[in-house]
Amino acid sequence: MAERPDGQAAVPRPLLEVAGLVTEFPVYRGRVQAVAGISFSVDRQEVVGLIGETGCGKSVAALSVMRLIRAPGRIVAGRIVFDEADVLSLAEKRMRRIRGRGMAMIFQRPMSSLDPVFTLERQFSDLVRFHFRVPRKEARRIAVSSLQAVALPDPESLLNCYPHELSGGMQQRTMIAMALACDSSLLIADEPTTALDVSVQLQILKLIQDIMNGTKMSAILISHDIGVIGSMCDRVYVMYAGQMVEHGPVREVITRPAHPYAECLINAIPRSDSAKRSLTHIRGEVCDPLLPPTGCRFHPRCPLATVECSEQAPSMVEVGMRHSAACLKTDEILSGRGM
Amino acid sequence: MRSERSENEGRQRRSRGWRYAVYALLRSPTALIGATLVLVIIVMAAFAPLIAPYDPNRLNMASRLNGPSAEHIFGTDNVGRDLFSRVVYGSRTALVITFVVVTVAGVIGTCLGAVAGYFGGAPDVFLMRLVDIFLSVPPLLFALVAVAALGPSLYNMMLGLSIGWWTWHARIVRGEVLRLKETRFILAARALGASPLRIILRHLIPNVAGPIIVQTTEQSGLVVLTAASLSFLGLGPRPPTPDWGYMVAVGRTYLPTYWWMSTFPGLMVVILVLGFLLLGDYLRDYLAREIK
Amino acid sequence: MLRFVVRRLLWLPIMLFGVITLVFLLTNITPSKAIYIRLGESGTAADVQNLIERYNLDKPILQRYFAYMAALFKGDLGESMAEGRPVARDLAEFLPASIELVLSSLVLIAILGVLLGIASAVYKNRWPDTLARGIAVTGLAMPQFWLAIMLYLLFFYQLNLLPGGGRISPMIGPPRHATGLYILDSVLAGDWDALVSSIRHLILPVITLSLTRLSTMTRMTRTAFLDVLSKDFMLTHQSHGYSRFRNVFRYGLKNALSPILSVLGLLIGGLFAGTFLVETVFSFPGVGYYAITAITHSDFQPAIASAIFFSLLYGIVNVLVDVGYAALDPRVRY
Numbered sequence: 034m035a036e037r038p039d040g041q042a043a044v045p046r047p048l049l050e051v052a053g054l055v056t057e058f059p060v061y062r063g064r065v066q067a068v069a070g071i072s073f074s075v076d077r078q079e080v081v082g083l084i085g086e087t088g089c090g091k092s093v094a095a096l097s098v099m100r101l102i103r104a105p106g107r108i109v110a111g112r113i114v115f116d117e118a119d120v121l122s123l124a125e126k127r128m129r130r131i132r133g134r135g136m137a138m139i140f141q142r143p144m145s146s147l148d149p150v151f152t153l154e155r156q157f158s159d160l161v162r163f164h165f166r167v168p169r170k171e172a173r174r175i176a177v178s179s180l181q182a183v184a185l186p187d188p189e190s191l192l193n194c195y196p197h198e199l200s201g202g203m204q205q206r207t208m209i210a211m212a213l214a215c216d217s218s219l220l221i222a223d224e225p226t227t228a229l230d231v232s233v234q235l236q237i238l239k240l241i242q243d244i245m246n247g248t249k250m251s252a253i254l255i256s257h258d259i260g261v262i263g264s265m266c267d268r269v270y271v272m273y274a275g276q277m278v279e280h281g282p283v284r285e286v287i288t289r290p291a292h293p294y295a296e297c298l299i300n301a302i303p304r305s306d307s308a309k310r311s312l313t314h315i316r317g318e319v320c321d322p323l324l325p326p327t328g329c330r331f332h333p334r335c336p337l338a339t340v341e342c343s344e345q346a347p348s349m350v351e352v353g354m355r356h357s358a359a360c361l362k363t364d365e366i367l368s369g370r371g372m
Numbered sequence: 373m374r375s376e377r378s379e380n381e382g383r384q385r386r387s388r389g390w391r392y393a394v395y396a397l398l399r400s401p402t403a404l405i406g407a408t409l410v411l412v413i414i415v416m417a418a419f420a421p422l423i424a425p426y427d428p429n430r431l432n433m434a435s436r437l438n439g440p441s442a443e444h445i446f447g448t449d450n451v452g453r454d455l456f457s458r459v460v461y462g463s464r465t466a467l468v469i470t471f472v473v474v475t476v477a478g479v480i481g482t483c484l485g486a487v488a489g490y491f492g493g494a495p496d497v498f499l500m501r502l503v504d505i506f507l508s509v510p511p512l513l514f515a516l517v518a519v520a521a522l523g524p525s526l527y528n529m530m531l532g533l534s535i536g537w538w539t540w541h542a543r544i545v546r547g548e549v550l551r552l553k554e555t556r557f558i559l560a561a562r563a564l565g566a567s568p569l570r571i572i573l574r575h576l577i578p579n580v581a582g583p584i585i586v587q588t589t590e591q592s593g594l595v596v597l598t599a600a601s602l603s604f605l606g607l608g609p610r611p612p613t614p615d616w617g618y619m620v621a622v623g624r625t626y627l628p629t630y631w632w633m634s635t636f637p638g639l640m641v642v643i644l645v646l647g648f649l650l651l652g653d654y655l656r657d658y659l660a661r662e663i664k
Numbered sequence: 665m666l667r668f669v670v671r672r673l674l675w676l677p678i679m680l681f682g683v684i685t686l687v688f689l690l691t692n693i694t695p696s697k698a699i700y701i702r703l704g705e706s707g708t709a710a711d712v713q714n715l716i717e718r719y720n721l722d723k724p725i726l727q728r729y730f731a732y733m734a735a736l737f738k739g740d741l742g743e744s745m746a747e748g749r750p751v752a753r754d755l756a757e758f759l760p761a762s763i764e765l766v767l768s769s770l771v772l773i774a775i776l777g778v779l780l781g782i783a784s785a786v787y788k789n790r791w792p793d794t795l796a797r798g799i800a801v802t803g804l805a806m807p808q809f810w811l812a813i814m815l816y817l818l819f820f821y822q823l824n825l826l827p828g829g830g831r832i833s834p835m836i837g838p839p840r841h842a843t844g845l846y847i848l849d850s851v852l853a854g855d856w857d858a859l860v861s862s863i864r865h866l867i868l869p870v871i872t873l874s875l876t877r878l879s880t881m882t883r884m885t886r887t888a889f890l891d892v893l894s895k896d897f898m899l900t901h902q903s904h905g906y907s908r909f910r911n912v913f914r915y916g917l918k919n920a921l922s923p924i925l926s927v928l929g930l931l932i933g934g935l936f937a938g939t940f941l942v943e944t945v946f947s948f949p950g951v952g953y954y955a956i957t958a959i960t961h962s963d964f965q966p967a968i969a970s971a972i973f974f975s976l977l978y979g980i981v982n983v984l985v986d987v988g989y990a991a992l993d994p995r996v997r998y
Contacts, residue, residue: 101902132905145896150918160904208900517686593805600807601941620810627813628821635817638810646805653801 046117047074048219048251049098054111056090056097065322067093069275070110075219075251082266082283083255084298088319090275091255095221098253099136100128116218134164137212141224143204147196153207154192157214164215179210183240202233209240213248220244220252226261238265259299263287268355271295274320274330277349281356291350291358291366293335329360337362396658403658406650413644417463424457429612437630447632450622459637462614466644469530469599470592476534478588481541486576488542489549490568499546503539511536512598519607526609529602533595544587548580586655593648600641616641669983676979680972687971688732691964692725699745701961719745732968742965744958751969754954759973760844761831762943762950766935768847768866769873773881774928780878781885785893786912796882804879808938812872812945819868826867829947833861869946873938877931884927888920895919929985933978 056068068090075081083091097108100120113120116135120128140146148156157176158169167175173192180188183206196204205225212220222241226234242265245252256262262269263283270280271292279292290296297315317334320326326333332342341361349357352367360366397403416423425445432452440447446455488499506514511533518532519525552558561571602608603617611618616637623633699715715721720728735742741751780796787793819826832838832846839849839858847866850859892898893916901911939952947953955970957963 099903101899129905129907132903134905138903140896140900142896146900148897148901148915148919151915159906163905211904517690597805597807601809604807604809617807617809620807620813624813628817631817631821634810634813638807638813641807641810642802642805645807646802649801649805653797 045077048077048079048116049075049253050112050114051094051098052112054094054097054108054113056093056102056106056108058106060323063323067106067275067322068097069325071272071275071277073270073277073280075253077218077251078245078249079268080245080252080254080266082262082269083253083272084257084259084262084269085272086257086319088322089272091272092223094272095138095223095253095255098221099132099138101132101138130164133160133217134215135217136219136221137215137217138221138223139205139208139212139225142228143208143225144196144201144228146208147204149196152193152195157192157211160211161214175214176210179214180207182213182244183207183210185210200233201229202236205229205233205237206240209237209244213244218249218251220250221255222252223255224257225254227256227258241265259287259302271298274325275322276330277359278331279356279358279360281353285353285356289353289356289367291352291356291363292331292360293337293362293366294331295358296366337365393658397654400654400658402650403654406647406652406654409643409647410651411647413463413640413647414467416460417467420460420464424454424460426454426457428453428457428461428614430454437626439630440632446636447630449619449633450626450630455619455632455636458614458619459616459640462616462619462637463640463644465526465609465613465615466596466599466641469526469533470595472530473533473537473595473599474588474592476530477537477591478541478584480534481538481543482545482577482580482584484538485542485545486549486580489546490553490571490576496546499542503542506535506539507543511594512601515598515602516607519602524607524610526613529599529608533598536598537591537595540587540591541584544583545580548583549576552576552579582659586652586659589648589655590652593645593652596641596645596648600638669987673979673983676976679979680975683971683975684733684736684968685729687968688729688964691959691962691967692728702745702748715745719743732964741969744966745961745963751966754966755951755969755973757844758949758951758954760846761948762936762939762952764845764847765866765869765873765939765943765948765950766932767845768870769877769935770928770932772870772874773877773931774924776874777878777881778885778924781882782889782912782916784882784886785889786908788890797886800879800882803875803877806876808872808876808941809945811875812868812942815868815872816945827861827865829865831862831865831949832858833865836861865948869942869948872942872945873935876938877934880931881924881927884923885920888923889916892916892919925988926985929981929988932981936974936977 051074052072054068054071055066058065058067071090071094073081073083073094083094085091093102093106096102098113098115098120100108102108108121111121115131118131120131123131147153151159154173154176157179158172161167161172161175162169176192177188180191185191185203185206191199191203196207199207209220209225220241225241226237229237238261241252241254244250254262254265266283268281269283269286271278271286271294273294279286279290279295281291286295287299290299294315301314315334320330320333326343328341328343328345329335329338329347332338335342339362345361347359347361349359350363351357352363397407430453432448434452435444435448436450436452438444438448444454444456446459449455449458484499488496514536515529515532518535519528522528522531558571558575561575566574599608600617600620603615604621606618606621608618609615619637620634623630623635623637626633699712699719699721702715703711720731723731732742741755743750744754747754777800780800783792784796785793827833836857838846839855839862840853842849842852846862847859850856850862889912893912898911898916901915906914936952939950940956941952942948943950943953944956951970951973955967955974958966958970
């Protein structure tokens with residue numbers, strides 16, 4: 034650890050730091066801010082969860098980090114620092130070097146995420162030879178060892194297969210293997226198990242966990258499933274309608290949520306040991322992204338909302354050790370009232 | 373409650389109505405250009421006697437083969453007729469052909485397609501075989517055969533072309549009918565005891581109107597092209613009926629010195645066909661957006 | 665897969681039969697001028713009678729039909745009445761010109777059409793898209809015969825840049841024959857004058873043939889690419905760090921290849937059909953020209969032989985297209 038001039042141990046910089054990110058998409062009727070000013074960070078060797086319901090902007094946030102937002106969508110504000118480099122000001126050519134190498138992403142639907150007209154070997158070797166100038170044999174060797182690292186049987190013959198010849202689970206493993214092949218520092222997993230069978234989901238999650246424990250990789254795990262986040266992540270960020278509403282260590286947030294939305298999310302999980310007979314749900318619907326509510330975006334659906342909530346957008350308030358929530362009523366929630 | 377929803381499904385395509393359609397058309401450059409081009413030709417045809425400065429059939433051997441000038445904007449042809457007037461009247465021929473062919477082919481195709489799609493079974497299979505056979509032959513050939521067998525004339529050409537094109541409509545209409553057959557509002561109509569004829573006429577066909585209109589417009593362009601080719605080959609309307617394709621053919625023997633006789637009639641064909649094509653393109657995009 | 669191919673090929677004889685009968689009727693309905701063309705001014709009544717008997721022109725139509733079909737089965741394509749030469753030999757002579765024309769047009773359409781289509785898809789709704797589609801649709805709107813005349817007027821008459829007809833300058837003459845394809849033969853023989861002349865003579869006919877069909881190619885490519893570019897795996901490729909150019913041409917192209925090739929295959933039939941008109945206007949000595957001359961003279965043997973050629977070609981090309989489709993996409997299996 035480096036020493037600072039005053040003798041104290043320096044805290045290592047985070048691997049990824051995002052501040053005030055705003056990503057916009059023009060639509061027929063105006064402009065939608067899919068991500069309306071979020072900030073988050075990922076330390077080295079840390080697994081960070083990003084949770085929220087469908088449409089809250091999680092995927093857009095992930096794509097923004099990799100600058101994969103396609104025109105006419107645009108990142109209009111914010112700062113993204115990855116591995117000490119200012120991502121948003123990099124030339125596209127430099128950014129391409131980072132994609133796939135420094136950061137790798139795996140997607141929700143592995144069955145359609147692999148190019149159907151090329152063999153696995155070709156897709157691996159293209160990737161590896163693009164980032165490292167190695168001869169074909171070496172590339173193949175790397176491919177084989179990556180496939181072994183994800184516990185795929187018989188990598189040699191698998192490489193000659195086409196993606197559609199593999200099962201969903203195998204396809205997702207292959208995608209993970211590609212992230213490993215380039216020795217990436219950050220893995221962004223966008224709902225990696227949502228489209229898979231339940232039995233396979235557990236396998237893939239365990240695989241990711243093993244990899245996180247066994248390598249120096251960090252990960253951003255995006256999901257709408259609190260169970261997945263709870264078991265896999267060190268810290269979690271909760272998103273709603275394009276904004277961060279709460280973040281903190283995962284145990285903290287789950288046992289002591291400080292934002293009404295987070296609390297609703299967690300309470301919404303059916304539990305066999307609970308006395309309740311009916312399912313809890315959050316009343317109302319997600320807001321129209323084109324015309325979000327004034328003040329706090331959650332206030333129309335919030336049981337604790339008062340007039341102030343519609344006037345003033347709350348900023349992040351510290352409620353614990355590295356645990357913050359963006360709500361005016363955190364005291365009420367934490368003291369157990371209101372629900 | 374239920375029947376309301378079903379009724380709404382029935383109106384699924386007529387969601388925004390005429391006003392919006394016109395508004396959208398005015399905002400699209402493609403549509404505007406296309407519509408303008410077609411409109412120009414239509415106006416030309418409708419007001420031909422007012423627009424044409426001379427009688428298209430008036431011979432004047434003294435001023436034959438004169439190039440474009442102040443008196444004759446497009447010049448004169450080989451027997452001294454004013455080319456511009458002939459071209460203007462030629463628009464009538466072109467539009468008549470288009471209208472007749474497209475209407476006849478459309479009516480036959482739609483009816484057959486709707487019937488086949490709705491009743492299914494043997495009539496459907498029979499129709500599909502028929503369509504396959506007809507489709508493997510380009511429409512030009514049908515017209516060619518008809519004209520060759522019956523002699524070149526306006527009517528024979530239109531007959532041949534209609535035969536060549538009805539299959540397009542039949543296929544599309546049949547496909548749509550098959551798709552709509554199982555929707556709730558059709559089932560509701562049947563449950564209420566509506567006869568097949570009524571169902572077809574009142575419910576199915578209006579909902580198929582969209583694709584039919586797109587088809588018709590695109591087809592119009594191709595009909596004009598094919599008709600021009602046929603007349604060029606001498607298989608179309610006989611003189612003295614002014615026909616653009618035929619004029620180009622006649623002008624060909626006077627190339628290259630007397631270039632205007634072939635150039636201008638052909639140019640009109642391009643204008644009309646381009647108009648239809650652009651309109652058809654726009655309509656197709658518009659319809660695709662509407663369905664979403 | 666084999667069964668599929670065989671099934672498609674079985675349809676061919678039936679279609680051929682229909683076509684032969686049709687063309688026979690077409691060319692035998694009106695009395696033939698062919699023999700008069702052959703004899704020209706100097707023919708005597710006796711000569712005319714000779715030829716009539718030779719070609720069975722005095723027999724009832726049904727009898728002539730059966731006689732012709734019988735000969736056809738034995739592989740005898742007959743003689744051209746207007747020239748007196750065996751049709752088979754004529755066809756062999758005229759064929760390479762058409763092949764060269766069609767092939768060149770195909771190449772032009774493939775390259776230009778695909779490039780325009782890609783530009784259209786990648787820059788969707790921006791100016792390259794509008795320009796590409798504008799070119800394509802204008803080309804489609806032009807009648808081929810008119811375009812041919814316009815090109816002739818502009819490039820030959822006005823600018824005197826390109827020749828007005830024929831296949832090669834008569835002062836240079838064709839290169840030593842190996843394949844009959846002048847371009848290939850010129851290269852093989854090292855005859856650069858012939859090469860240049862052949863190419864110059866090909867330019868206008870090829871442009872005429874290609875321009876009107878560019879629209880189909882551009883449109884199909886655009887659709888195919890729009891579809892492919894929106895697929896999930898393209899995002900994966902991007903996340904791997906590849907450049908846009910690479911994504912489009914290396915990965916997008918192979919994925920979009922199937923529909924593109926089918927269009928090309930379908931175009932071949934249309935291109936050959938177009939040779940009728942284009943070759944006639946430019947006096948290009950190919951099969952289309954041969955066929956049209958035969959039809960106008962009601963010379964039924966060459967006409968039918970040409971028809972057979974075109975139909976066979978059309979049918980086989982369609983089957984090949986389907987086969988190619990299956991071969992290219994590893995997911996398609998019959």
